[in-house]
Amino acid sequence: MDTDRRELHRGTDVIVVTPQVFDLLVYLICNRERVVSKDDLVSAIWKGRIVSDAALTTRLNVARSAIGDSGEKQRLIRTLPRKGFRFVGTVHEGDRPSGAAVVSDSRVESLKPALALPDKPSIAVLPFENMSGDPEQEYFADGIVEEITTALSRFKWIFVIARNSSFSFKGKAVDIKEVGRRLGVRYVLEGSVRKASGKGSDYRTVD
Known part of the structure; x- marks a missing residue:
């Protein structure tokens, strides 16, 4: 994942995703040390606009599919009922352009780029x-x-x-x-x- 170029790669293939799905992945990865609530996602990705549970689920499923995960396996993006969502894959900062990261599906490691601040204090x-x-x-x-x-x-x-x-x-x-x-x-x-x-x-x- 290259956040500067806003590109997602799997091997040599470029995975095409919508801007919302890309932002969703970035937010989950950057906030992987905590459970992210639906309100957190709506505030960060949809800027507080009203979003149905079905629409959110659809975006999450697309995000999972883009990185080789699924709603059944949840190896990388885990849903915690009545709590929220958490990225549980390993994140390595690659020797690549600024903002690039490599994701695999074991334990979490450090990601050096700073997290995006919320729109409010x-x-x-x-x-x-x-x-x-x-x-x-x-x-x-x-x-x-x-x-x-x-x-x-x-x-x-x-x-x-x-x-x-x-x-x-x-x-x-x-x-x-x-x-x-x-x-x-x-x-x-x-x-x-x-x-x-x-x-x-x-x-x-x-x-």
């Missing part, structure tokens, strides 16, 4: 660091992050990364810009939690 809330030294405070720290994520998701004008995707960075030393690039968000919220003796628990957040 986007944010990921990372797991907070437990600075109290008490392992039991991990639950408290995780609970705060879940509450913040849930509260932000109530605002329809904000695109909020799901908890499962953000928590894939738990316990890892991360570069904020790299996290934003990998998750496809403009803002990343991180913070720490420290238990104050005799005063319950408090926390601070750092943008």
